[in-house]
Ligand SMILES: Nc1ncnc2c1ncn2[C@@H]1O[C@H](COP(=O)(O)OP(=O)(O)OP(=O)(O)O)[C@@H](O)[C@H]1O
């Protein structure tokens with residue numbers, strides 16, 4: 001997936017993105033941090049085709065795309081199983097294959113036994129897991145995350161960070177992740193991009209060298225702290 | 240069980256108070272003649288309207304007639320209401336074209352329309368059904384339309400990402416999102432349907448005898464006990480349909496919807 005000098009001006013004149021270029025390859029996990037309202041969600045909406053950009057070019061190698069929103073966006077009237085089956089259902093997949101696929105990813109995210117629960121009976125963290133499972137049914141080559149864990153408590157968030165890291169290594173997708181949390185960005189990614197406030201531009205780029213699998217220990221590594229500090233400085237320098 | 244009894248106490252107490260006021264009014268404020276032609280004692284009403292076999296079966300059969308005529312009208316209103324709501328949900332310009340008339344339909348006093356309906360469609364059961372449809376259509380349209388539009392943007396995005404057709408979106412997203420609001424509409428309309436049926440019966444006397452016919456007759460003949468009995472049954476019928484649709488709503492939405500009222 002690649003963005004080449006993409007700009008976005010909304011019909012009402014809001015200039016959201018200005019000359020944004022970057023790429024995400026398979027096996028890369030890119031995280032974008034930036035001030036609120038700088039156009040991060042807009043990047044994902046363009047990447048997924050929900051929005052059309054106004055200038056520059058954008059290329060997606062494979063349209064099999066996972067997209068996890070900030071809100072779990074589960075359909076409340078469907079059980080966990082039926083929610084996870086939704087995408088295959090919309091794509092008119094074979095019914096028994098659909099069920100088997102859903103069962104498999106439900107186990108992957110550790111929700112075996114909750115197949116028949118409705119979302120209202122799940123905790124916020126469990127709902128995000130279902131949302132993640134739902135996208136996993138697609139076997140995506142590219143995975144977009146829009147602040148998926150922003151509303152969760154710290155421990156749940158860290159667990160899910162480790163879990164997504166594990167999935168990333170296992171499935172080798174290209175990840176594009178958005179967050180407000182700098183430690184989360186450094187923990188998850190192979191590369192961190194820093195955006196300016198609106199109109200959003202990419203002002204800095206940090207490679208994150210740590211090996212996968214990354215475990216909780218990494219958060220206490222001096223190198224981790226140093227890198228987080230640099231990202232933080234870069235973000236602050238622009239305000 | 241214990242809890243149920245607990246929640247039943249307050250309304251029962253209010254009922255007892257109501258009967259008390261009734262006795263006070265009939266016994267102390269009214270003289271005997273006034274009492275006999277307007278508000279007889281509670282026990283006289285029970286005696287004459289409900290314990291007398293002939294009167295009772297007359298009233299119950301009228302109630303049954305009202306129930307099925309209201310039911311037919313309501314079924315037609317539901318079908319029409321859903322049709323128009325879905326139509327209006329499909330495009331803004333369709334909504335703008337029809338919605339003012341739905342509001343208009345609501346603002347015309349039904350009593351003013353009744354003679355016109357009678358003159359055009361006769362004074363039988365068909366005319367009563369039409370009154371029911373007119374009076375109960377609006378809440379179904381508005382609540383369903385509102386419900387169809389409450390589907391969250393994030394959910395719509397999911398369906399857009401996976402290239403869902405309009406029909407798929409309607410059945411897998413918009414209708415389920417609309418269910419709670421739809422049932423609220425049905426519930427309001429069901430109560431109105433009963434009122435419409437009785438108002439219709441009041442004017443249209445041909446065909447099966449319903450509560451409206453009975454109320455008119457009892458009033459004309461100063462049969463106050465049966466008149467009050469008929470009014471009580473009308474209210475009972477209204478409450479039953481209201482409860483019935485509340486029950487249906489819980490049945491279909493309480494397992495997943497976040498909050499439930501009533
Ligand atoms: N449909 C739209 N029409 C006009 N302006 C819009 C639209 N959607 C977003 N914007 C504007 O574009 C800018 C970028 O929005 P975006 O949602 O991408 O921000 P963000 O970086 O994701 O912010 P946050 O961190 O708060 O989620 C904001 O100023 C927003 O007000």
Ligand SMILES: [Mg+2]
Pocket residue numbers: 040041042146
């Ligand atoms: Mg955003």
